[in-house]
Amino acid sequence: MPANSDPRGQRALRLGVGTALCLAVGFGLDLPISMVTPVLGVLMLASMNRPLSLKAGLGLTLVLVFTTASGLFLSPMLRHYAFSGILLIGLGLFLAFRFGLRGGNNLVCMFLIIGLTMISAAGTVDYSLAVTVIEALTKGLLVAVLVLGFCHWLFPEPAGAPAPPSSPVLPAPEASRMAFRATLVVMPAFLLALTDPLGYMPIILKSVSLGRQSCITAAQGAARELLGSTLLGGALAIVFWFALRLSVNLWMFFLWMLLFGLLCARKLYRLSPTRHPPSFWLNTLVTLIILLGQSVQDSVAGKDVYTAFAVRMGLFIAVTLYACLMLRLLEPQSRAPRKPRFFRRHPFRPLKRS
Numbered sequence: 001m002p003a004n005s006d007p008r009g010q011r012a013l014r015l016g017v018g019t020a021l022c023l024a025v026g027f028g029l030d031l032p033i034s035m036v037t038p039v040l041g042v043l044m045l046a047s048m049n050r051p052l053s054l055k056a057g058l059g060l061t062l063v064l065v066f067t068t069a070s071g072l073f074l075s076p077m078l079r080h081y082a083f084s085g086i087l088l089i090g091l092g093l094f095l096a097f098r099f100g101l102r103g104g105n106n107l108v109c110m111f112l113i114i115g116l117t118m119i120s121a122a123g124t125v126d127y128s129l130a131v132t133v134i135e136a137l138t139k140g141l142l143v144a145v146l147v148l149g150f151c152h153w154l155f156p157e158p159a160g161a162p163a164p165p166s167s168p169v170l171p172a173p174e175a176s177r178m179a180f181r182a183t184l185v186v187m188p189a190f191l192l193a194l195t196d197p198l199g200y201m202p203i204i205l206k207s208v209s210l211g212r213q214s215c216i217t218a219a220q221g222a223a224r225e226l227l228g229s230t231l232l233g234g235a236l237a238i239v240f241w242f243a244l245r246l247s248v249n250l251w252m253f254f255l256w257m258l259l260f261g262l263l264c265a266r267k268l269y270r271l272s273p274t275r276h277p278p279s280f281w282l283n284t285l286v287t288l289i290i291l292l293g294q295s296v297q298d299s300v301a302g303k304d305v306y307t308a309f310a311v312r313m314g315l316f317i318a319v320t321l322y323a324c325l326m327l328r329l330l331e332p333q334s335r336a337p338r339k340p341r342f343f344r345r346h347p348f349r350p351l352k353r354s
Contacts (some may be wrong), residue, residue: 006158007049007157007158008269008270008271009107009269009271010156010157010158011049011155011265011269012262012265012266012268012269012271013151013155013265014045014151014152014154014155015045015046015264015265015268015269016047016258016261016262016264016265017151017154017155017258017261018041018042018045018147018148018150018151019038019041019042019045019255019257019258019261019285019289020254020255020258020261021041021147021151021201021254022037022038022041022042022140022144022147023037023038023253023254023257023289023293024038024241024250024253024254024257025147026140026143027190027250027253027293028250030137031136031140032132032133032136032139033132033133033136033201034293034296034297035138035202035289035290035292035293035294035296035297036136036137036140036205037139037143037144037287038257038289038293039140039183039205039286039288039290040137040140040141040143040144041140041143041144041147041148041209042282042285042286042289043107043286044107044144044148045144045147045151046268046282047106047107047160048148049157050152050157051148051152051153051187052145052148052149057142057145057146057149060107060141060145060238061138061141061142063108063111064111064137064138065134065138067108067111067112067115068111068114068115068119068133068134068137068231069115069119069134070092070112070115070116070119071115071116071117071118071119071120071121071122071123071128071130071296072119072123072127073122073183074088074089074092074116074120074122074123075119075122075123075127075130076123076267078120078121078124078194079124085120086191087194089116089117089120089190090183090187092112092116093113093116093117093182093183093187093211094179094180094183095179096109096112096113096116097109097113097178097182097183097204097211097215098175098176098179098335099112099181100212100215101169101170101174101175101178101179101215102169102170102172103169104295106212108192110208110212111137113186113208113211113212114137114204116209117186117189117193117204117207117208117241118133118193118197118201118204118205118282119133119134119189121190121193121194121197121204122197122198123202124194124197124200125197129197129198139281142354146319148346177330178214178215179215181214181215181326181327181330182211182212182215182329183211184268184290184326184330185207185210185214185322185323185326186204186207186208186210186211187267188207188319188322189203189204189206189207189319190204190207190274192315195290196205200315201307202291202294202312203289203291203312203315203316204320205286206287206290206316206319206320207319207323209283209287210226210283210319210320210323211354213225213279213283214226214323214326214327222267225276225277225279225280226283226320226323226324226327227317227321227324228276228280229236229276229280229281229283229284229287230283230287230316230317231317232284232287232315233283233284233285233287233288234287234289234316236260236284236288236293236334237265237287237288237292237295237309238309240256240257240260240288240292241292241295241305244256257286260288261285261335264281264282264288265281265283265285267281268281268282268285269327287316291309291312291313291316294308294312295308295309306308
């Protein structure tokens with residue numbers, strides 16, 4: 001591949017600059033649940049190597065509204081028939097993950113999962129809270145679509161850049177097994193969020209990220225990838241927080257996010273190669289944004305930031321360890337068939353011809 005057609009540099013710049021812009025717009029305009037905007041921005045910038053047209057962007061927004069609104073219909077059942085509602089949400093999560101693994105659109109799959117978890121949990125407390133979450137997701141997606149187009153105009157794909165490989169379509173039995181495993185990863189965080197949906201919203205986002213990552217992570221390196229990226233994201237959030245305290249304003253918030261976003265993007269796109277796969281660095285960046293964004297909102301609300309961060313980080317680690325356990329327990333054991341003991345002790349030997 002010619003040097004001028006290598007798209008990795010442009011993609012890393014788009015991811016770093018786009019993440020910082022989504023963060024600045026989300027917190028600068030004080031959008032509802034501001035951390036959702038940069039999270040959606042990261043997922044879109046990492047998965048799309050072309051801008052969306054206005055028609056496609058509006059269509060995607062309508063898809064988001066309809067898919068996330070599915071959680072509103074399940075909220076009354078969760079309030080009045082909790083066990084049946086939980087079973088229906090588990091079935092919906094399984095079908096949503098299976099849809100993505102069988103070649104469906106990954107963004108639509110993610111919106112379905114968020115609607116089934118975040119929206120339905122919020123609706124059990126207050127209908128207006130669920131509507132606020134849908135509003136936050138819709139506004140965050142619109143900002144992410146606009147930032148995606150701006151970053152593609154600012155850093156276009158090089159001429160002759162190869163198209164990214166399409167996601168493999170798994171066979172039906174394998175897709176069902178992995179979808180069941182991802183559902184088990186998300187369900188405990190959802191059940192915990194039913195006790196306090198607004199307080200445990202970051203845990204749901206983290207579990208959704210882990211569920212999606214469990215679909216592409218082998219059990220052999222699950223602890224290193226899932227737990228390592230969670231711990232690294234938490235450590236970067238701590239460094240980011242103390243760096244931001246040097247000068248607390250939106251401009252410095254943008255610049256620090258640009259720096260941390262570019263550092264993760266260089267690793268993700270192999271400009272600075274590591275032994276970790278791209279999903280490790282994507283999960284690290286998402287964890288950083290969730291922890292940092294919630295800490296900023298805790299600070300604005302006058303809460304004890306350090307205690308809340310310690311509790312939240314502990315829950316993140318617990319959810320991640322549980323995800324690693326599910327990957328280990330539900331990984332199929334592929335062992336070579338063992339020979340009978342008689343054949344191992346007394347192998348047949350060819351007869352020698354005289």
